[in-house]
Amino acid sequence: MLSNRLLTHTQTMHVQRPSIQTRPLSPMRRNQITRGATIQQQKPNCRNRGSTILAGSLPKCGCPACGQAAQSSGQQPSLYQRYFAQFMANSVEEYESAAHPWKVDLFSRLVKGRPTQRIVEVGVGTGPNFKYLAAAHREQHGQEQQVSSERQQKEGQQPNAELQGLEIVGCDPNTAMQPYAKQAAVDAGLNGAVSLLQGRAEELPLESDSFDAAVVTLVLCSVRDPPRAIDEVLRVLKPQGRLLFLEHVAASWETQPLLRAQQALWSPIHSVLADNCHLTRDTKRVIAEKRSNFSDLMLIEENLPGMGLVSPHIRGIAVK
Numbered sequence: 001m002l003s004n005r006l007l008t009h010t011q012t013m014h015v016q017r018p019s020i021q022t023r024p025l026s027p028m029r030r031n032q033i034t035r036g037a038t039i040q041q042q043k044p045n046c047r048n049r050g051s052t053i054l055a056g057s058l059p060k061c062g063c064p065a066c067g068q069a070a071q072s073s074g075q076q077p078s079l080y081q082r083y084f085a086q087f088m089a090n091s092v093e094e095y096e097s098a099a100h101p102w103k104v105d106l107f108s109r110l111v112k113g114r115p116t117q118r119i120v121e122v123g124v125g126t127g128p129n130f131k132y133l134a135a136a137h138r139e140q141h142g143q144e145q146q147v148s149s150e151r152q153q154k155e156g157q158q159p160n161a162e163l164q165g166l167e168i169v170g171c172d173p174n175t176a177m178q179p180y181a182k183q184a185a186v187d188a189g190l191n192g193a194v195s196l197l198q199g200r201a202e203e204l205p206l207e208s209d210s211f212d213a214a215v216v217t218l219v220l221c222s223v224r225d226p227p228r229a230i231d232e233v234l235r236v237l238k239p240q241g242r243l244l245f246l247e248h249v250a251a252s253w254e255t256q257p258l259l260r261a262q263q264a265l266w267s268p269i270h271s272v273l274a275d276n277c278h279l280t281r282d283t284k285r286v287i288a289e290k291r292s293n294f295s296d297l298m299l300i301e302e303n304l305p306g307m308g309l310v311s312p313h314i315r316g317i318a319v320k
């Protein structure tokens, strides 16, 4: 994604460290969960050693050694990763505002009829979807809980994740995204319900059949192996679990040949500048090839107006 904006942005790029701390946690802090500064017991043999929890409740990792905990890799994000996180935090307003009606609709469908949800967001980035999850959840649960959560926040308390019935695990390989995602969780009133993990879509550090829903937005364009990423999402979803997807995709040669040619021209440089984001990914085909793994699939193909090279989109919900 990002196309024109990114290309112009990078011409005047100043690489700065995000103002919020992005250093890996010290060994002592690694075991400290920011929600109420809970001290987490270390589980040295956990297979999720590469994970960092920065906010919220613990993900229930199903690894044999642990079952509940995860740790930081202690690896510093690169300068490039910091730049990209800062870019994503500050430069996607136009995209977000264009995609807003789609997101409202998708997240509402995702949560509808499901009072308690354990949700994984793969490639969570800076957390722009947290507010949609929160809003959809509140809509589902009625005004009463919203008022109670707002009152708790006003009084400086963490909203009770159990009461809200919502638990979100955000997974991303770029730990420089985490301070922004953490802030987005707080802004959405979800600070007690969000855990952030370092991990790749192709190898999710999460147990099988453990999530009610998964969210993947603007990620399949960047992962190295999209079919494997979808397999992993299917693995961690419970039966009947829902996958929300929203992705920019390759334009059709038949209906938009000029745009498709431009995408082909820019994609190599774009992928270097935008963290391996490909303009020409045929994600619709990737999902269609997995059709037999879904019990139901809603897929809408539509251009997002004004988004230039990343206008062509697919969005929808797939049910395991």
Ligand SMILES: C[S@@+](CC[C@H](N)C(=O)[O-])C[C@H]1O[C@@H](n2cnc3c(N)ncnc32)[C@H](O)[C@@H]1O
Pocket (backbone or CB within 6 Å): 001, 088, 122, 123, 124, 125, 126, 127, 128, 171, 172, 173, 174, 177, 199, 200, 201, 202, 216, 217, 218, 219, 222, 223, 224, 275, 277
């Ligand atoms: C364009 S950003 C989108 C972030 C967020 N989902 C959104 O909608 O704004 C792409 C995200 O995918 C992440 N990413 C890249 N490769 C990944 C992989 N193999 N597995 C999971 N996430 C990945 C990046 O770190 C980045 O946060």
